Structures are given as C-alpha cells and as structure tokens.
Amino acid sequence: MDRKIVDETIAQMGLEDFSTVTIRDIAKLSKKLEQITGEPFVHLEMGVPGLRPSEIGINAEIDALRNFCAQSYPPNDGIAPVKEAASRFVKAFIGLDIDPLCCMPTTGSMQGTFAVFTTIKHARPEKDTVLFIEPGFPVQTTQCDVIGLKHIGIDIYDKRGEKLLTALEAILQSGNINAIVYSNPNNPSWVCFTDEELKGIGALATKYDVIVLEDLAYFAMDFRQDLSHPFEAPYQVSVGNYTDNYILSISGSKAFSYAGQRIGVSCISNALYHRHFDAIAKNFGVGEFGNFMANRILYTLSSGVTHSAQFALAAMMNAACDGRYNFLADVAEYGRRAKFMKEVLTANKFYLVYDNDMGNPLADGFYFTVQYPGMTAVELTKELMYYGVSVFPLNTMGSEQQGVRVCTSFFHDSLRDVFRSRIEQFAKEH
Amino acid sequence: MDRKIVDETIAQMGLEDFSTVTIRDIAKLSKKLEQITGEPFVHLEMGVPGLRPSEIGINAEIDALRNFCAQSYPPNDGIAPVKEAASRFVKAFIGLDIDPLCCMPTTGSMQGTFAVFTTIKHARPEKDTVLFIEPGFPVQTTQCDVIGLKHIGIDIYDKRGEKLLTALEAILQSGNINAIVYSNPNNPSWVCFTDEELKGIGALATKYDVIVLEDLAYFAMDFRQDLSHPFEAPYQVSVGNYTDNYILSISGSKAFSYAGQRIGVSCISNALYHRHFDAIAKNFGVGEFGNFMANRILYTLSSGVTHSAQFALAAMMNAACDGRYNFLADVAEYGRRAKFMKEVLTANKFYLVYDNDMGNPLADGFYFTVQYPGMTAVELTKELMYYGVSVFPLNTMGSEQQGVRVCTSFFHDSLRDVFRSRIEQFAKEH
Numbered sequence: 001m002d003r004k005i006v007d008e009t010i011a012q013m014g015l016e017d018f019s020t021v022t023i024r025d026i027a028k029l030s031k032k033l034e035q036i037t038g039e040p041f042v043h044l045e046m047g048v049p050g051l052r053p054s055e056i057g058i059n060a061e062i063d064a065l066r067n068f069c070a071q072s073y074p075p076n077d078g079i080a081p082v083k084e085a086a087s088r089f090v091k092a093f094i095g096l097d098i099d100p101l102c103c104m105p106t107t108g109s110m111q112g113t114f115a116v117f118t119t120i121k122h123a124r125p126e127k128d129t130v131l132f133i134e135p136g137f138p139v140q141t142t143q144c145d146v147i148g149l150k151h152i153g154i155d156i157y158d159k160r161g162e163k164l165l166t167a168l169e170a171i172l173q174s175g176n177i178n179a180i181v182y183s184n185p186n187n188p189s190w191v192c193f194t195d196e197e198l199k200g201i202g203a204l205a206t207k208y209d210v211i212v213l214e215d216l217a218y219f220a221m222d223f224r225q226d227l228s229h230p231f232e233a234p235y236q237v238s239v240g241n242y243t244d245n246y247i248l249s250i251s252g253s254k255a256f257s258y259a260g261q262r263i264g265v266s267c268i269s270n271a272l273y274h275r276h277f278d279a280i281a282k283n284f285g286v287g288e289f290g291n292f293m294a295n296r297i298l299y300t301l302s303s304g305v306t307h308s309a310q311f312a313l314a315a316m317m318n319a320a321c322d323g324r325y326n327f328l329a330d331v332a333e334y335g336r337r338a339k340f341m342k343e344v345l346t347a348n349k350f351y352l353v354y355d356n357d358m359g360n361p362l363a364d365g366f367y368f369t370v371q372y373p374g375m376t377a378v379e380l381t382k383e384l385m386y387y388g389v390s391v392f393p394l395n396t397m398g399s400e401q402q403g404v405r406v407c408t409s410f411f412h413d414s415l416r417d418v419f420r421s422r423i424e425q426f427a428k429e430h
Numbered sequence: 431m432d433r434k435i436v437d438e439t440i441a442q443m444g445l446e447d448f449s450t451v452t453i454r455d456i457a458k459l460s461k462k463l464e465q466i467t468g469e470p471f472v473h474l475e476m477g478v479p480g481l482r483p484s485e486i487g488i489n490a491e492i493d494a495l496r497n498f499c500a501q502s503y504p505p506n507d508g509i510a511p512v513k514e515a516a517s518r519f520v521k522a523f524i525g526l527d528i529d530p531l532c533c534m535p536t537t538g539s540m541q542g543t544f545a546v547f548t549t550i551k552h553a554r555p556e557k558d559t560v561l562f563i564e565p566g567f568p569v570q571t572t573q574c575d576v577i578g579l580k581h582i583g584i585d586i587y588d589k590r591g592e593k594l595l596t597a598l599e600a601i602l603q604s605g606n607i608n609a610i611v612y613s614n615p616n617n618p619s620w621v622c623f624t625d626e627e628l629k630g631i632g633a634l635a636t637k638y639d640v641i642v643l644e645d646l647a648y649f650a651m652d653f654r655q656d657l658s659h660p661f662e663a664p665y666q667v668s669v670g671n672y673t674d675n676y677i678l679s680i681s682g683s684k685a686f687s688y689a690g691q692r693i694g695v696s697c698i699s700n701a702l703y704h705r706h707f708d709a710i711a712k713n714f715g716v717g718e719f720g721n722f723m724a725n726r727i728l729y730t731l732s733s734g735v736t737h738s739a740q741f742a743l744a745a746m747m748n749a750a751c752d753g754r755y756n757f758l759a760d761v762a763e764y765g766r767r768a769k770f771m772k773e774v775l776t777a778n779k780f781y782l783v784y785d786n787d788m789g790n791p792l793a794d795g796f797y798f799t800v801q802y803p804g805m806t807a808v809e810l811t812k813e814l815m816y817y818g819v820s821v822f823p824l825n826t827m828g829s830e831q832q833g834v835r836v837c838t839s840f841f842h843d844s845l846r847d848v849f850r851s852r853i854e855q856f857a858k859e860h
Contacts, residue, residue: 020715024725053500061500061738062492070483070491070690070742073683107537107692107732114731118576143730145714146548148578253503260500260737262537284575285450295454300573301544302537306736307690308491312500 001037001386009033010382018378023047023392026381030390042419043410045390047187047367050409051257051330060315061261061308069311074304077294078105078265082310085317086265090248092230092321093220096240098248102273102290104298105305105313109217109251109264113140113181115301116213116247116266117147119293120178122284123277127178127210131171133164134398135354135369137187137215141398149178153398156191160358165200172208180205183215184237185222188367188397188405189354190338192222195237202242211272212239212246219255220328222363223335228328230321244271252309254366255327256316263309268293331366337408338364344420345370348427353394353403369394371403372430380404383430387422431467431816439463440812448808453477453822456811460820472849473840474771475820477617477797480839481687481760490745491691491738499741504734507724508535508695512740515747516695520678522660522751523650526670528678532703532720534728535735535743539647539681539694543570543611545731546643546677546696547577549723550608552714553707557608557640561601563594564828565784567617567645571828579608583828586621590788595630602638610635613645614667615652618797618827618835619784620768622652625667632672641702642669642676649685650758652793653765658758660751674701682739684796685757686746693739698723761796767838768794774850775800778857783824783833799824801833802860810834813860817852 009032010016015025023045030041077083086103090096106112117130130144134153144151152171159167171177180201185192193201205212220227220236227236240246248267253259273290281287284296298304319325342352342364353369356362370391372380377393381404384391391404411419439462440446445455453475460471507513516533520526536542547560560574564583574581582601589597601607610631615622623631635642650657650666657666670676678697683689703720711717714726728734749755772782772794783799786792800821802810807823811834814821821834841849 048503049501051501053498058495058498058500061495065488065491068483068488068690070488070688071479071481073478073689074692107541107736110730111537111732122576139730142714142726146552146727146730258500259503262504262732262734262736284572296572297576299540300569300576301541301731302692303540304692306537306692306739308738309736 001033001039001388003386005036006033006386009036018382018393019395021381021393022396026390026392030385033385039388042389042415042422044406045392046410047407048409049254049257049259051333053257053260054316054325054327056319056325057256057258057312057316061312064308064311069307072307074307074310076299076304078103078305079307079310082265082314085314085321086250086267088321089250089317090267093227093236094238094240095233095235096238097270098267099270102268102270103265104294105263105265105310106298107302107305108253108262109215109249110139111301112249112264112266113213113215114143114147115293115297116249117143117149119289119297120211121147121149123280123289123292124178125279127176129176130179130181131168131177132398133180133182135186135188135394136181136183136398138397140181155398155400156186156189157354157399157401161197164197165204168201168204172204172210177208177210179211179213181213181215183217185218185363185365187217188394189369190362190365190367191354191357192363193237194358198237198239199242202239205239205243205245210245212243213249214239214246215249217249217251217254218366219250221331221334221365223332223365224363228326230323240269244269246272252313252316255331257330258312258316261306261309261312263305263313265313334366334408335364337411338368340416341406341408341411341419342368344423348423349373353401366409367405367407369403369405375402377402377404384426387426389419389422431463431469431818433816435466436463436816439466448812448823449825451811451823452826456820456822460815463815469818472819472845472852474836475822476840477837478839479684479687479689481763483687483690484746484755484757486749486755487686487688487742487746491742494738494741499737502737504737504740506729506734508533508735509737509740512695512744515744515751516680516697518751519680519747520697523657523666524668524670525663525665526668527700528697529700532698532700533695534724535693535695535740536728537732537735538683538692539645539679540569541731542679542694542696543643543645544573544577545723545727546679547573547579548727549719550641551577551579553710553719553722554608555709557606559606560609560611561598561607562828563610563612565616565618565824566611566613566828568827570611585828585830586616586619587784587829587831591627594627595634598631598634602634602640607638607640609641609643611643611645613647615648615793615795617647618824619799620792620795620797621784621787622793623667624788628667628669629672632669635669635673635675640675642673643679644669644676645679647679647681647684648796649680651761651764651795653762653795654793658756660753670699674699676702682743682746685761687760688742688746691736691739691742693735693743695743764796764838765794767841768798770846771836771838771841771849772798774853778853779803783831796839797835797837799833799835805832807832807834814856817856819849819852
C-alpha cells in the first residue's frame with residue numbers, strides 16, 4: 001500500500017491515535033483503503049463467521065414461518081422444542097444434566113449475558129463487582145457499564161493452573177464479587193482451560209458463593225480433540241461439573257454460522273434456577289432466580305426471542321444430537337486456516353503472544369494472538385495496515401500484553417499466496 | 431361454571447388474593463378451568479393479536495433466509511432497507527420527516543422502549559424520573575424498575591385537555607422528569623389524544639426539556655377516521671408535529687399481526703438523534719444521542735435485530751406506503767368486535783369506565799374498559815370467571831378507577847351467542 005494514502009486516510013478518519021481504535025474503526029478504515037487503492041485487504045480483524053449457515057436451520061425456520069409462527073408471541077423463556085433441544089445438546093456434548101425449564105433462548109448470546117448480568121445485579125445487591133478472566137470480549141464489560149455493575153479483570157497470560165486459582169481467590173476474599181466470567185476457548189487467545197483449572201474455579205465459586213458465567217461462544221472448537229460425537233466422551237469441559245453456581249452461554253452464531261438471526265441459549269444449573277433470592281422477591285415479586293430472569297428480565301428486554309429463529313436452533317441442536325449433522329466438521333475449517341497462518345507468521349519473525357496451554361501447544365481455531373519483535377500492539381496494527389493486512393490490537397481486550405488478535409473467519413484459501421508474500425515483505429522491511 | 435370447581439382451582443393456584451393477579455395468571459387459570467370443565471372460556475384477557483400475519487412479511491422473510499441472511503451479523507442500528515422503509519412509513523402515515531438514520535429496528539417495541547429508557551438514564555443522569563400518562567402498559571414501569579429509573583403516573587380519567595396539561599406542568603416544574611410516556615390510542619382505555627392535547631404536551635416537552643416517548647403500538651387504529659391512505663391527510667396524530675424532543679415507538683406486532691417475530695422500530699427526531707449529551711460522551715465515548723443508543727445500547731442489548739425479521743418489516747411498510755397493502759383493513763376487524771361486545775354489555779347493566787373522548791364517543795378498537803355496578807375491579811374479574819369469561823382488572827395498569835380491560839383480539843364471530851347468553855345470565859344473577 002502507498003504509505004501516503006494510508007496516512008491521509010487515517011488522518012481523514014481522525015484515527016491518528018490508534019490506541020483507542022475499535023474493531024469497527026479498523027474494519028471501516030481497511031474497507032475505505034480497499035476502495036481508494038483498488039487493492040484488496042486481508043481482513044483478520046473481525047470475529048464474524050465466514051461460513052454458510054446450516055441448511056437445517058434455514059429450512060426449519062422457513063417451515064415455521066409457513067406455519068404462521070409470526071402471529072403469536074413466543075413464551076418469555078422460549079418454546080418447548082428449543083428448551084428440550086438445548087437440554088439435550090448440553091447432555092450430548094458437555095455431559096451435564098440441565099432441565100429444559102432452565103435452558104432459555106435469547107436474542108443472541110449478547111442478550112443472554114445482558115440478561116444474566118441484570119439478573120445478578122438485582123438478585124445480589126450486596127455484591128457489586130463482576131470478575132472477568134482476561135483477555136476477553138470487550139463488549140461484556142460495556143454491558144456491565146450500561147447495567148451499572150462494577151468490574152475488574154485478571155490476565156491469564158502468566159497465571160495458569162494453581163497460580164490462576166490463587167490469584168482468583170485473593171480477589172474473591174474481598175467479598176464484593178458476584179460473578180466470574182470467562183470464555184472457553186478464550187477469545188482472543190484461544191487458550192482452553194483444563195479440567196483441573198475448571199475444578200478449581202468451581203470449588204472457589206461454591207466456597208465464595210459467586211456465579212460463574214461460562215461463555216461457550218466457540219463451543220467445542222478445541223480441535224486438538226474430537227468433541228463431535230454426541231453422548232460420548234470426550235466432552236467439552238465445563239465448570240458445570242464442579243459447582244452448582246453456573247450459567248452456560250451457548251451461541252448459535254459461531255458453531256452454526258447463524259449470527260444473522262441472533263439466537264443463543266442461556267442454560268442455568270437446575271440448583272441455581274430454583275434458588276431463592278430475597279431482593280428480587282421483595283422488589284419484583286419473584287424470588288426464584290431463573291423464573292425472575294425469564295419473566296421479569298427476558299420479558300422486559302424483548303418479550304421473548306424471534307419465533308422462527310427458535311425453531312432453527314432447535315432443529316440444528318437436535319440434528320447434532322442425533323448425529324445427523326456434524327457442526328464441528330464445518331467449523332474445523334477455521335482450525336485449518338489458523339494452522340497455515342501461524343506457520344507463515346512464525347516463519348517470518350512473528351511469535352505467538354499467548355503461546356501455550358499449560359505447556360502444551362495451543363489449539364488452532366477461530367482466533368490467535370501474535371506479535372512482532374520490538375513493536376507495541378498499536379504500532380503493529382498500524383504497520384500491518386501499510387501491507388494490506390488488518391488486525392485488532394489486544395490492549396482493548398483486557399490483555400496486559402503487546403500483540404494483535406488474528407481472526408481466521410474471512411481467510412479463504414485463495415488468499416494464501418497474497419498473505420504469504422505480504423508477510424514476507426513486512427518481515428524483510430522491519 | 432361450577433362455582434366449587436372454580437374456587438378449588440383458584441385455591442390450588444394460590445390466587446385467592448385476586449388483587450395482585452397478572453395477565454398470565456388469568457390466562458393460566460382460565461385455560462386450566464377449560465381443561466377441568468371441558469367448557470370453553472371467552473378469552474378477553476390477553477393483548478395478543480388474533481389475526482393471520484401478513485403474507486408480504488412472511489414471503490420477504492423466507493426470501494431473505496434463502497439468500498443466507500442468517501450468516502452475517504446485522505448492523506446495530508438496522509439494515510438500510512428497513513431504515514428507509516420506516517422513514518417512508520412515518521412520512522406516509524404521520525406526515526413527519528425523520529431520516530432513515532434515525533429509524534432503528536428493535537426486537538419488538540419492548541426492546542425499543544427498554545433501549546430508550548436506558549439511553550435516557552445514561553444521557554441525563556441529572557433527571558431521574560419517568561412520567562407515565564396512565565392507564566398504560568404495566569411492563570413499561572417494570573422496565574424502569576429493572577433499569578433503575580424512578581417513575582410516577584398521572585391518570586387521564588378526569589384529566590383531559592387543559593386539565594391534563596395543567597396537571598402535567600405541575601409535575602414537570604419539579605425538574606426531575608426526564609421523559610413523558612403514553613400510548614395513543616391508549617391501552618387499555620382506547621382514549622385517543624386530540625391534536626390540541628398533543629400540541630400542549632409538545633410545548634411542555636420543549637419548555638421543560640423532557641423527551642416524549644410516544645408509543646404507537648396500536649398505530650392508526652382510531653377507526654373513527656380512515657387513516658389508511660398513504661401520503662394523504664388525515665394522518666395519525668403525533669406529538670412529533672409540536673416538539674423536537676420525541677421518539678416514536680412503532681410495533682409490528684399489532685398493526686401487521688407480526689408479534690411472533692419480535693420486530694418494531696424506534697424513530698428518533700432528527701434533532702434529538704444528533705443532540706450531544708455530556709454524560710454519555712464522558713462515560714461511553716459517544717456523545718450523540720442516537721449514535722449512543724445504536725452503538726452502545728442496542729449493541730449491548732442484542733447486537734442488532736434478527737436479520738430476516740428486518741426484511742419482513744421493510745416489505746410490509748413499503749407495501750403499505752405503496753398502497754398495495756391496506757394493513758388497517760385487516761385490523762379493522764377488532765373495531766367490529768368491540769362494537770358488538772359493547773352493545774351486549776351495556777344492554778346488560780355494564781357501563782364503560784373510560785367512556786368518552788373529550789365528550790365524543792370512543793373509537794372501537796383493540797381494547798375497551800368496562801365495569802358492573804357495585805363491584806370492585808377484582809370482584810368483577812373473579813365473578814366473570816364463574817361465567818366462563820376472563821378479563822383483566824384495571825388496578826394493575828396504573829388506573830385509579832374500578833373496572834376491567836376487555837381485549838377483542840380472540841373474540842371470533844362464533845362466540846357471539848355464547849358471549850351474549852353468559853353476560854345475560856351474569857346480569858340476571860347480579
């Protein structure tokens with residue numbers, strides 16, 4: 001890319017200070033540069049699924065529309081078919097028993113986490129702070145800001161295993177933490193917690209009575225193991241095996257490439273669903289945690305979830321449970337892309353930032369993190385722009401490390417040669 | 431109905447105290463009694479559309495799904511076609527100019543009002559109370575409780591015209607009101623504000639700098655006039671003609687019988703959309719009201735609205751603007767039902783509670799309010815249960831009057847004789 005054009009465009013967009021840049025800024029800038037230069041970018045900044053959505057979902061949705069599902073309000077906590085399918089899916093791929101009642105569809109996982117945070121805020125006014133295991137999805141901390149919850153973060157970079165648990169416990173002892181939040185696999189680092197770590201987190205959640213929100217946006221995408229066989233080990237690991245204080249957030253966006261229809265599911269442990277909290281009983285007339293979340297929070301947020309999308313998710317989950325639809329075979333494509341890109345990058349002086357999983361190699365998946373010697377995250381993001389490669393700096397994602405996030409979703413095979421030559425040129429000139 | 435069975439079922443459900451009953455309690459109780467007795471109820475309690483959804487919407491949605499709209503995240507503030515269609519619809523049927531940018535689809539009007547309240551809370555921390563013109567939709571006050579906004583109400587029963595404006599101004603003078611909320615036509619009374627009243631409300635909104643949230647859930651359903659001709663007077667009246675401080679909430683649920691897909695649109699006046707508020711600039715990095723609502727609130731609430739449903743609403747609104755689809759011809763059925771039911775009731779000692787519109791007869795529409803001499807709202811609700819007629823007491827809807835709400839949506843012609851004979855028997859025995 002012509003450095004002058006890039007600099008001018010950055011100045012025009014008022015983005016000189018790259019340190020406060022958002023994902024949408026990067027996307028806009030790189031698209032603008034494509035228009036101006038006529039040169040296509042390699043887009044690695046966005047966490048947007050790049051695969052075709054499941055036909056099973058689309059067909060179920062069309063059938064539901066033909067059967068006039070558009071007419072009637074859906075129940076606040078979801079139609080029976082999706083509640084049953086989600087319960088079955090959790091059993092088939094995690095091995096956990098959660099009643100259909102306790103599985104509630106939401107307008108994307110985004111609404112699910114908003115609803116969970118809001119529910120916790122009202123149920124537990126005596127504890128005011130959410131603890132995020134970082135790095136993570138930055139919009140979840142914005143959700144807390146919108147709702148009026150405090151939040152703190154703890155970076156896993158140099159804290160795994162016992163060190164992580166010790167650090168968590170030090171914070172939990174303050175007594176003001178109401179929830180622990182993490183994604184597994186982790187966005188952006190693709191670190192996957194071990195069963196031992198989850199056992200420790202579960203024990204802490206029970207001991208200090210905090211609720212764990214386990215974000216499974218990248219469900220079962222630890223491709224080092226084959227997690228695709230329903231009702232058979234190995235399963236997606238989960239804190240749900242080790243505490244009753246948990247809520248799983250399962251998204252239809254990545255696993256089923258179904259982001260456009262905004263459908264996910266929040267699964268509350270049976271014990272937590274039925275647990276009574278005085279504050280919500282007093283202020284809203286409903287003391288039961290799950291009942292309050294359904295009939296006060298999900299109700300006031302949107303009166304339930306788009307009817308047809310619920311039928312789609314139910315159909316996709318049931319097909320996966322029946323073994324008729326291997327959703328992981330589709331998304332394994334992301335892993336193949338990550339493997340190739342990592343090879344090119346590390347052959348050209350780049351190195352992985354979050355570079356191991358308790359001493360083991362990381363899985364290849366939707367994201368990974370990378371850095372170039374002698375640069376800051378912001379410098380690398382900007383320098384790669386000159387080579388037609390757009391990435392996202394880690395500093396806005398709760399990480400204390402210098403580096404950038406690479407998303408594999410838009411990296412088609414046709415871009416392999418372009419990507420290699422641009423990275424080689426970058427390495428030659430830096 | 432056998433009184434003993436009704437009493438036993440009420441006791442079993444723990445509903446002896448009918449004064450705190452919810453709509454869903456009434457619906458559940460009446461359905462249970464139908465099962466036990468084998469005798470069908472006349473369901474007048476729910477505000478659920480009873481007509482088939484528009485084919486135009488369904489077909490547009492199916493096309494969008496076939497074109498893989500399920501794959502990509504929708505923009506936070508909506509796809510261009512629905513933004514343009516909403517802007518056009520507002521011009522065609524209200525006569526107002528609102529830019530497409532300022533029209534944002536939401537997951538039902540429910541999400542729209544939740545987003546508006548949350549936006550106002552953050553934009554104007556110095557004003558903490560929402561003023562509801564009552565009676566109204568009780569879930570909107572629950573939304574304020576969830577969000578952490580105070581609210582007060584003022585009953586229109588004996589306050590119309592100048593008296594209403596005087597009463598509003600007395601409250602606005604306190605300086606703590608951030609918004610005024612009302613539905614027009616009014617749920618449950620079906621009172622419709624006059625243009626003069628809206629002019630007064632608009633002037634007050636400007637004078638005291640409060641935002642008017644005008645809920646048009648029952649869009650243009652004042653059937654005393656024919657509001658069905660696009661780009662021609664008479665128009666749906668609106669406060670938008672008299673102040674810049676307004677947001678319209680237009681629902682797809684009732685006008686297009688499309689409740690199941692959860693789609694509505696919030697239309698912010700151009701001036702308010704672009705207005706800068708210091709508090710959100712400081713706390714969220716976005717000072718512009720509409721931009722903040724789109725990219726901080728709608729984003730964190732659900733990352734946008736189900737893609738296919740946006741195409742449906744765009745298609746229905748455009749068809750209405752083109753004059754190809756008279757959506758009011760469909761819903762005029764509700765008016766015919768109301769007329770019949772009012773005749774039967776008033777011939778049998780019942781009387782309308784909210785019984786006139788500034789001296790004129792009320793319109794016949796989706797709801798009306800009714801009472802029987804010598805009873806409280808709760809007593810009447812319970813007594814009608816014994817006759818297989820389920821209604822909803824007004825006391826939970828912010829009204830200071832005794833009476834019940836009747837919804838016409840599920841009242842098919844086949845029920846006319848049953849309804850008449852049950853009401854006649856009721857009158858004979860009371």
